[in-house]
Amino acid sequence: MAALSLPYQVGAAAVLAVVAVVACVHLGMVFLHVAPSNTLTRQHGRAVDEWIYPEFEQNWKLFAPNPLQQNIAVQVRAEIRTSDGASRTTGWYDLSAEDGRAIDGNPLPSHTQQNELRRAFDFYGSSHDAAGRPMGLRGALAEQYLRRIVVLRLGRDHAAGPGDVLARVQVRSLITSVPPPRWSGEKVSDKPAYRQLPWWTVPAGKAAGGVR
Amino acid sequence: MSTLAQSLSRGIGKVTESALAPYQSAVIRIGFSGTWLLFLLREFPHRQELYGPDAPWNWDLARQLTENNGAFTVLLWFRGRFWFEAVYVLALLASALLLLGWRTRTMSVLFMLGVLSLQNRSVFVGDGGDNVLHLMSVYLVFTRCGQVWSLDARRAARARALRARGQRLPDRAGPVLWSVLGLALAAVTAAGRLQGEWFVPALLWTVWLGQALWWAAGRRARWNQPRILFDVVGSVVHNGALLVIMAEACLIYATAGWYKIQGSRWQDGTAVYYPLHLDYFSPWPALGDLMSSSGTMVMLVTYGTVMAQVAFPFTLFNRRVKNVLLAVMMTEHAAIAVVLGLPFFSLAMITADAVFLPTPFLRRLGEGAARARARLRRHPESTALPEPRSAGDSEPARVGFPA
Structure with missing residues (x-):
């Protein structure tokens, strides 16, 4: 990045910021999607679903809370x-x-x-x-x-x-x-x-x- | 304050100047594409029943559901048997080529298309293993997962050697592949067949345009600054995707573990006994009986599973504990593969675990594989592996983000 001239450095910084924000928002959304129903999902459930569905749907309750008996x-x-x-x-x-x-x-x-x-x-x-x-x-x-x-x-x-x-x-x-x-x-x-x-x-x- | 600023700028330097963890990203590339390849081969005799146009979940039922949920699948572009067979074979081919690391970025996109198309076509035949592959196939597109252990790395090394002598390695396959896929994408878009939500079509077009820019910047000497910028963008996106992949693995374990804590059977120490006695998950009933013959044993495995799953994300802060737990998790998944009859789920999970393997271990693994291959071929001079472009991979691996 040091080899870049100032305008390109600004561009690189902007890309870094966008990627960082998208990655964090994505992880936050996935967390809310797999977490139990809570204050945040009750308020923003629609936004979470908009982000997650259809391609990032997931369910990791593997044999949980109880295995099928x-x-x-x-x-x-x-x-x-x-x-x-x-x-x-x-x-x-x-x-x-x-x-x-x-x-x-x-x-x-x-x-x-x-x-x-x-x-x-x-x-x-x-x-x-x-x-x-x-x-x-x-x-x-x-x-x-x-x-x-x-x-x-x-x-x-x-x-x-x-x-x-x-x-x-x-x-x-x-x-x-x-x-x-x-x-x-x-x-x-x-x-x-x-x-x-x-x-x-x-x-x-x-x-x-x-x-x- | 100044130390904070210093470490911040060091961190920014690190994530912008190179695509980190070349060996780990190569391992997951090989692992996920290999798992899907083996799965497709295994189900080849059953492909019609699972994904074919006249499957029990037939073309019309699938179309009604995907029109409702917006999932992406190329299998609903056309109805015929020929289209289905072609997509299945192309999905097989893309998995094999991604495994080998030939035109890795393009193959990762085609691999993702294969995974999404088949799985979204018949969502109700999948299980946890399919779910892992579904997510990881999307994340892999954003990574530079062909830096080592790939045909691309070999070609890059050859190109570097030629360039040192002032020559160029001609590349015909790349532009041809790019043009053909671009034409196909344009035709499908123009025909209005691209169904589903905007995300996958936008990703396809972005990667296609990005590859053109990358190629153009590499050819013109005047485009030195844009070329460096594109390299930075590639590294930053790779590092972000790798973070997401690692966090996703942690979320899988955390969810599985924390929900189990709430279950009465995981509390009373009998939970592991039950899946061993479900008809659908007991291919070796005698093995299950043997394992559940001791109540103490079942209790230890039950509690151990919950503890390991809950603890896993936190162990990433200590390299040694992380490696021990990694070995435990991989062993447990290998056991699940056999005992519960879930080989593909287990293989996908072991691959997800492998993203946390330490770099020295992976390098030894690679050298061992290269030596074994050389012995087989009796070409002792070919033991050297292609090195990653990035500097700094000889540093000791860091916790969670091994260099």
């Missing part, structure tokens, strides 16, 4: 219209158990096995209210997404025979508590809890589920 299995069954016009309902397919088997002994689990269904079901849960009504655009998108995943997976499991059509699908979750460690002396109910979603009609032509 339940296994949430997503299961699906289908109503199938056979080629002779009859209709039958399949048994429940445990798609999470399929994921679990694919992950077992796998040093490099794929996002398709570890994240796709698990996070889609999370997304569905977080975009629907307690009564199961979709909340806004995200609710509608989540329902289509989950439906498309289960249709794809039913196709892979050959739920519908040749010539049959998937007419409707129904998803349920089976929640089982992880048994507490034996040294803790805690007692947790080992009875699974079910949550059943409504039947969804599979639009004509979508029964193949897209990707094979």
